[in-house]
Amino acid sequence: MIRIKNLSKSFNGVNVLNDVSVTFETGKTNLIIGRSGSGKTVLLKSIVGLHEVDEGEIWFEDILFNKLDFASKKEIRKEMGMLFQGSALFDSLTVEQNVRYPLDMFTEMSLPEKIERVNFCLKRVDIINANNLSPSEISGGMKKRVAIARAIALNPKYLFCDEPNSGLDPITAILIDALIKELTEEYSITTIVNTHDMNSVMEIGEKIVFISDGEKCWEGSKNDILHSDCETLNDFVFANSLAKQLRSSK
């Protein structure tokens, strides 16, 4: 479980997050949704410690993460996996080396053991016969899947995904969503996904938090989202013409 209490963050005097409090539950796919520039990525990066927060508390179980020093944070970070918006695979390494990287850095496994683990993770995300390819030789969808394989290599307790569907076609996007949901349930991970894709919300959203202008406006489940009385949320959810028609026909 990850608990955020009264989190605020500003850049050069501009408030990007304002007093956000939310709890993300274990074994569930928690979604942070909102328009581009609403503060989703800043919230996610603040949770994982890539941004120092101005105020507030970030709890991983019963550990106050944002007050830890670098060495103590490092121990918790070994339990985190993250899928970045652009995949963030290391260009100079092959697919296999990318997935092996956390194992090389943080385990004392032998090389055959590491390769076995890498192959297991790659197979889990349906990447076969691509071990020796470099990231520039694979498609966007494959990059995302390799990045997921790297994120789960160390059996993380927490999985963070920043816009996992950006730049993907609808079918690949659904596959990536399904994969994230499966992994969350299979390993009972606390997963937080940043997205503005309503398809993802309806496919995998178990707990949904809506952020607008750096503030939490709404939280609930995917069943509640269609019946909310939050106008900002409704503008976001029913943004396209088809959704508007469906809403007005109700």
Next chain:
Amino acid sequence: MIKFLTQLGHYFLLMKKVFSKPEKPSIYYKQTMKEIVFLGINSIGIITIVSFFMGAVITLQTAYNTENPIYPAYLIGLGCRDSIILEFSSTIAALILAGKVGSNIASEIGTMRVTEQIDALEMMGVNSASFLILPKIVATLLFNPLLTLISIIVGITGGWMAGTLSGVISSENFIYGIQYAFIPYYIVYSMIKTVVFAFIITSVSSFQGYFVDGGSLEVGRASTKAVVFSSVLILLFNVILTQLLLS
């Protein structure tokens, strides 16, 4: 002024992070070996070509400027040797490497920054500054002295070939000149300068790349800044070191 001091502060804080204890020495060792190939061995070609022609030009220039019977002919060899050891192979070669290696480092690290690869390292709990920059610094500190030695040998060889083939000096006179009144300390002086310049090139370029904020345009700017700042610092430290070591 405040901006300069802020940047200087960020530079020293980055260096503190770079020189912290490596997480896994075996990984750092492998990374250092890769960097020796990438930054060092891959620079042999350019250093060899430039040194050969610079040696040739120094010899020909010295010959044309000492066309006077009161100057002994071996002076051309001596001039070529001292110019190459004292200035060319350390300082000019460092300026060339600032262009090649410096821009390479800044653009590599800068691209990693804008594509979130550095964030990915930090996320895993890796000290990204140390992992990315320390092997580069160690590699250049170890390998650049060898590049300087290669430059000295190739430069003097270039001077000898140009001098003898153009007929401005005989082979015997040139060889006598490069042996005449040789001061071994000059090599030490050249090596000390090389090591300091290697540190400047790698650390300044890494600093420029590490703190890139934006996109590809900013990576390009960081790359240019890396070359400019490294070159200016090399010239500044050349004066300081010369005063300290030769006065």
